[in-house]
Amino acid sequence: MSHIPTSTGQDVALASVVPKSPAVDGASATRSSIDFKHSLKDAMVAGVLTMLVFSPITNFILQQYSFKVDWFRTPLFLNGISIGLLVAFVRFFVSVGIQTETGERFTQKYLTAQKGVEVEDEHADGMQRLKKILLWAAIAAGIFMALGLSGVIYLGTAAAVVLVILFIVIAMGVRIPKRRGMKHPWKGALPVLFLVGLVVPLVFFYFGIFGKSWANNLILAMIYVLLGLGLNIVVGLAGLLDLGFVAFYAVGAYFLALGAQYLDIGFWTALILAPVAAALCGGLLGFPVLKMHGDYLAIVTLGFGEIIRLVLVNWIDFTGGPNGAPAPSPTIFNLEFIRRAKGDAVPIHEFLGIPYSSDYKFIFIYLLLFIISMGVLRVFTQLRVMPIGRSWEALREDEIACRSLGINHVTVKLSAFMLGAFTGGIAGVFFATAQGFVSPMSFNFFESVLILSIVVLGGMGNAIGVIIAAFTLTLLPEFLRDFAGYRVLLFGLLMILMMIWRPNGLLRAKRPVFEREEVSV
Amino acid sequence: MSHQPLLEVKNLTRRFGGIIANNNVSFEVQKDAITSLIGPNGAGKTTVFNCITGFYSATSGEIFLHGPDASVEVGKLLNRPFTGGSYLVSRAGIARTFQNIRLFKEMTVLENLLVAQHRMQNRNLLAGILLTHAFSIKEEESVNRAYEWLDMVDLAVDANRLAGELSYGRQRRLEIARAMCTNPCLVCLDEPAAGLNPRETVDLSRLIRKLRDECGVTVLLIEHDMGLVMEISEHIVVMDQGAVIDRGDPEHIRNSEVVIAAYLGTDVEDET
Numbered sequence: 001m002s003h004i005p006t007s008t009g010q011d012v013a014l015a016s017v018v019p020k021s022p023a024v025d026g027a028s029a030t031r032s033s034i035d036f037k038h039s040l041k042d043a044m045v046a047g048v049l050t051m052l053v054f055s056p057i058t059n060f061i062l063q064q065y066s067f068k069v070d071w072f073r074t075p076l077f078l079n080g081i082s083i084g085l086l087v088a089f090v091r092f093f094v095s096v097g098i099q100t101e102t103g104e105r106f107t108q109k110y111l112t113a114q115k116g117v118e119v120e121d122e123h124a125d126g127m128q129r130l131k132k133i134l135l136w137a138a139i140a141a142g143i144f145m146a147l148g149l150s151g152v153i154y155l156g157t158a159a160a161v162v163l164v165i166l167f168i169v170i171a172m173g174v175r176i177p178k179r180r181g182m183k184h185p186w187k188g189a190l191p192v193l194f195l196v197g198l199v200v201p202l203v204f205f206y207f208g209i210f211g212k213s214w215a216n217n218l219i220l221a222m223i224y225v226l227l228g229l230g231l232n233i234v235v236g237l238a239g240l241l242d243l244g245f246v247a248f249y250a251v252g253a254y255f256l257a258l259g260a261q262y263l264d265i266g267f268w269t270a271l272i273l274a275p276v277a278a279a280l281c282g283g284l285l286g287f288p289v290l291k292m293h294g295d296y297l298a299i300v301t302l303g304f305g306e307i308i309r310l311v312l313v314n315w316i317d318f319t320g321g322p323n324g325a326p327a328p329s330p331t332i333f334n335l336e337f338i339r340r341a342k343g344d345a346v347p348i349h350e351f352l353g354i355p356y357s358s359d360y361k362f363i364f365i366y367l368l369l370f371i372i373s374m375g376v377l378r379v380f381t382q383l384r385v386m387p388i389g390r391s392w393e394a395l396r397e398d399e400i401a402c403r404s405l406g407i408n409h410v411t412v413k414l415s416a417f418m419l420g421a422f423t424g425g426i427a428g429v430f431f432a433t434a435q436g437f438v439s440p441m442s443f444n445f446f447e448s449v450l451i452l453s454i455v456v457l458g459g460m461g462n463a464i465g466v467i468i469a470a471f472t473l474t475l476l477p478e479f480l481r482d483f484a485g486y487r488v489l490l491f492g493l494l495m496i497l498m499m500i501w502r503p504n505g506l507l508r509a510k511r512p513v514f515e516r517e518e519v520s521v
Numbered sequence: 522m523s524h525q526p527l528l529e530v531k532n533l534t535r536r537f538g539g540i541i542a543n544n545n546v547s548f549e550v551q552k553d554a555i556t557s558l559i560g561p562n563g564a565g566k567t568t569v570f571n572c573i574t575g576f577y578s579a580t581s582g583e584i585f586l587h588g589p590d591a592s593v594e595v596g597k598l599l600n601r602p603f604t605g606g607s608y609l610v611s612r613a614g615i616a617r618t619f620q621n622i623r624l625f626k627e628m629t630v631l632e633n634l635l636v637a638q639h640r641m642q643n644r645n646l647l648a649g650i651l652l653t654h655a656f657s658i659k660e661e662e663s664v665n666r667a668y669e670w671l672d673m674v675d676l677a678v679d680a681n682r683l684a685g686e687l688s689y690g691r692q693r694r695l696e697i698a699r700a701m702c703t704n705p706c707l708v709c710l711d712e713p714a715a716g717l718n719p720r721e722t723v724d725l726s727r728l729i730r731k732l733r734d735e736c737g738v739t740v741l742l743i744e745h746d747m748g749l750v751m752e753i754s755e756h757i758v759v760m761d762q763g764a765v766i767d768r769g770d771p772e773h774i775r776n777s778e779v780v781i782a783a784y785l786g787t788d789v790e791d792e793t
Binding site: 178179180387394402404 | 575606607611612616617625632637639642644652667703
């Protein structure tokens, strides 16, 4: 593996001598034996401090005008004492673990790497890396399935987690750019994995552990994956802060709903036309404002997002206003997901001769969305190693230098903006069809913020990071449904921890390696 | 040289509000020559540069580039309706570097050069996404050309490192290589020797000569390092307080009284 950690700007003088390698540093450092006493002290301090902080919050219960102390408050998750013990326990093992060789390597590689960008040859020893990824994915999936089967967590939840892990693994393969003359490092494994990704949800569905509710959640999560990928182009690659991204999402969703209402277009027509309409909106907005940058652009886009929402709310005759508008379900070759035949439509279960279930629609949308998300990821991956993708990133780095190199900054920005909007449009169509209903409430400013935090949390410009962040931010509230009252608290805690440990996002942006040998002319 | 000059600056005036940064500046840059623009701080050299490369539009006056393909006037490119802009100047064949280095710091050295070659690549979206043969050929060609330039500026070992982590001298060389990758006929170097140590400066002068002799580009540079300027320039234009005070070959400039006065601050009238 050729990891070359890099800094931006700092230690310039040092860096010019030899590329530093953390693996080498870690191995050569002489390691003293594990200091258990130190670890124990660490654990004690951490535990006591945690108890001191949490107990007053969680063990004192306000009853009318007085406090009641409950040392054994259930659930244990909320008990300060148990949290303290847990923290001490975990701290001890972390402390010991860090002193082992593996732990040291881990900290060297992941925790001390505060730098923003890393150059990595994605084509180097792909098979080995694939094995490692598959191993970790299998372990994680196995753990969750075991938890699900033993009844610790709902089986449906476990199935959903497995599907998410599968999605991420496949996405990791898809996001390795193709180059002519170089085989994809995963070789034949990627198509197989892709098929597995399509089959596994069907298997889960067959066994009845993957139904409407989790399919719907995953659909929503994948819609945010699409939105995240789209905004990633605008914010992560081209460096244009867009606070009104939800507008394009709304255009896509309303295109389906209103198109069905007034023009009688179906899901598939909308899937092709709505992104185009959204991209045109992006172009329309972008053309006059893209000469601005930074804060000014953010304000204009924020305004645009609000304008679209206000139009949707107030143009009651056309959009249905706050009452929303119904959106049609998808069809497969004119087969519809309805219980009884209406007009000349044929319900899919009658055609296939299987009993009716309202889950079919969601499973179908899930599979379709899976394919489309992978397709979008594939295209965006390829864009990054194309002249246009490079121009976007160059523009983010230095606009003046770009102009000095003959790059038309307005068209380059516009293309990023339109492509982002295009993706937003696709996501919108899926949102409308999955919900069966659209209303302006779904497209408020908070949505834009959520999409932006997905991109920022994921690591600007890193597609896998964005995907993981999208799943985390959309599914975490579902997993934490039992602790609904503490949901926002945990969400905030997660954000703070991220900003402390990973200010550059979950994963670092990666740069491709170009070797001289690979060129044969 | 008898033939037409490559670059002609005619009566260039640039005002910033009440300040006249350039007043009636005129000079020529001969083809295949190394021309230097010198002058004390605040003389308006960089303003001239920015006008030539299209980052400022001239208040009045004209700048003609008589390139191999066509003659263009820089001001007209900038004021072209809708599509006008400084990027057109670069496309016409004027490349530049910056006084304070402007690299794409979070991209690799090689990618910096690939960005610069965007006009020679296949920019068809579909071709790139489907990875057609034509696209790959162009891509390989540009990687090749990038490596050639890296060899030229002696940075090939750093090809796959981030531009931002190179040392200062290397960043300077990379910026020159990047400017050259746009295939210019005139390259404008804004203080290329600033911040370099004496050895690096010697290397730089060799590199600039090589650009002219082997790559056939004309060089226009702003420089404060008089050793470098006197060594490599064929023609020197001296500016002071926004106006050209003298021009000629190094020998002429070395003995020019107005130039010495401008630099040393002696009053010419008093001495005579």
